[in-house]
Amino acid sequence: MISASCCRFLLFQYTMMAQICKEKSEPAYAHGGVQNPCYRSIVSNTDTFESLDADIGFVFSRMSYPDIVIKLIYRELMYLICHKDSIYGDEVACEDLDVRQQIMLIWGNDFLQWHHSHWNPDELPLLTVNTGSMLQRYLMIPDRWAVAPMSVVSDAIRNNSDLVFYTLKTPPPPRICYEVTNRFTSEPRRKGIRIIDEELNDFINQNPSICRFETWMLNNGSL
Secondary structure (H helix, E strand, O other): OOOHHHHOOOOOOHHHHHHHHHHHOOHHHHOOOOOOOOOOOOOOOHHHHHOOOOOEEEEOOOOOOOOEEEEEEEEEOEEEEEEOOOOOOOOEOHHHOOHHHEEEOOOOHHHHHHHHHHOOOOOOOOEEOOOHHHHHHOOOOOOOEEEEEHHHHHHHHHHOOOEEEEOEOOOOOOEEEEEEEEOOOOHHHHHHHHHHHHHHHHHHHHOOOOEEOOHHHHOOOOO
């Protein structure tokens, strides 16, 4: 049984799977479930995962628990995103970014450590949000800025042509996506997970903005 302390990590991360849902254009995907007896759930809250009602999830923090299997799926580079009339450009230095103009979304512990190494933790950003869609909503004033992975950046620019993105001279670590599955999932439901993995692999192979995770990435300091 997965412990309650673990379950809070096992929440569905919408960014990548939402793109798959859009491309599939199937209501069953869009609502987080697939009309197939092999699936119980591909998305979960803490209660369903603890009671073994969920079979698969996607997280962005490494974890180690005896009842779950974790697999590295892909990584995304992080970029500055802002209004097109802002003063920023490619290879912008962190010291040139005013944290008081930042729209903050905490992408994980690695991101937070990177942020604290460049800005005083006691100096608060303009606003802190908790979703990518909220992030883009508050960037419509020039010189406000945020840092986000390419999946969020691409979605924001599709929704609003006034937004642009730039590289950072010292960017945060890439965002790594992990697939977590229940070690005790039954074989019929494992078949359902394999179907999801096939869709995910097709999506990654066709999407130039994300990079399939490879083992060499663990050893070259690029994480």
